[in-house]
Amino acid sequence: MMASQVEKKPNVYLEDLSEGLWKRTPPLFTALGMCPSLAVTTAAVYGMAMGLSTTVVLVGSTVLISLFRRAIPRQTRIPIYTVAVATLVTITELVLKGFFPEIHQVLGLFIPLIVVNCIILGRIESFAAQHTPARALADSLGYGLGFTWALTLIGAIREILGAGTLFGLRVMPAAFVPWAIMRTPAGAFWTMGILVGVITLWRQRGAARRVTIPGVGLQRMREAAEGGETA
């Protein structure tokens, strides 16, 4: 099978990891998970908490689904995925509630809503359900940590401009007047748009030297060319 050949490549896990971590980082370069990205990133710590909660659920559910990928009937796969995701979300929510009640209070409804985060169902359906648990782990860890850094960065920028603090510590001079708009979802859209623009510009500088399609690793390009891998 093609699968065995592919999995012998030493760099395939790195490639899986880097796709979500940098090349297709949600929500910046894969416009998934926009709702929590805009709603809860008023401060860096909330962005980070949201990102990490999502990562826990994402990694757990993709590995779980990947383990049972041959057992899950195609017709009922979506309910099964949802049950797995919902279980992990419940665990995550209880852990947050028990150990980080302040963060839980701010993230509120957005923690149970991780169930319907399209990144999770997207990675399960398009990757984990067809790949080994090890590759699913690398892929989901990449997407989860990518989502985490992106949300932390959006949160940090909004916190600095909207409140003058970073992770709760004062970073702007006392004379700084906070920009209230940065605390609103409109400010989140601005921050996201400007980040996408700046990072894209920076990537385009090096694009001429690059041979791969931006956002897709060589191994995945090969898989796509060969009609996709079915494990």
Place this chain on the structure above:
Amino acid sequence: MAKTTAQIVETDPGASLLVSPGPHIHAPISTQSAMLTVIASLLPAAGVAVYLFGWPALGVMVASIAGAMITEALCLWARKRPILLWDGSAALTGLLLAFTLPPQLPLWMAFLGGVVGIGIGKHAFGGLGSNPFNPALVGRAFLTVSFAAPMSTWPRPFDGVTGATPLVEIAATGTYSDLWSLVTGATGGSLGETSAVALVVGGIALILKGIVDWRIPVGIIGTTAIFALLAGVDPIAHVLSGGLLLGAFFMATDWVTSPITRKGKWIFAVGIGVLTMVIRLWAAAPEGVSFAILLMNGATPLINMMTRPKGSGKGVNGK
């Protein structure tokens, strides 16, 4: 001068003035000459502002124009475009923004408003001719939402003591006790919006020069007056107060962000008039001209599509 104008026309073929659907006749008018004419037509109101509110008003204008022009230059440089700073479009945005600000606003806020208006309102969308929203009003919206207290502190003319603007009294009683002060401008309010006479003189000059279409200001002012009559409040007070005249003559008529067809211009103007009065009468904010214009800016592409003229020989369904 003639040479500069020709160069600008040549390097900036996308810029157009009285925008209309084809066919077109070429006119010897450039972005630069049009922008400079608009700036000149704003000078009476600028003079009144400095007379009424003193040097702080001039400072706000300079800071806002500086913010707009510096950002324009930086954005054009970053986007590798010819730095056509002297076409006057950024200076006009800065001046219009300053007109909508309180006269004693901290200078850095006026500067920041210019930066946001040009950076996010204009260049993020592709620069001159591509922005869906009026850049000056984007800057003002940013400042209004971000700095609520300084953006609603209105000094009285001459003595600078802060007090309520006429709009507060109009909102409470439906009319204003001193209509003459609304005409001359000797009231509290945004820097360039208080003097009806200076704005109307500038606006009529622009219409006569063919720079702006009369339909938009007439439509906005007419709708506002009729709406006020129907709602049982004083139409004269509502037309003369707040930013209505400034918005009607100088903001809503922006070529880039208003519809290009005649029918479209009427729809656009009526929409602004209705939204302004709805916000003034029933919303929490006393003034709604800038948000009304921004909302109708958003509807402009749709209005253009709906009012597309039929080509010669086309049937009733446009087929």
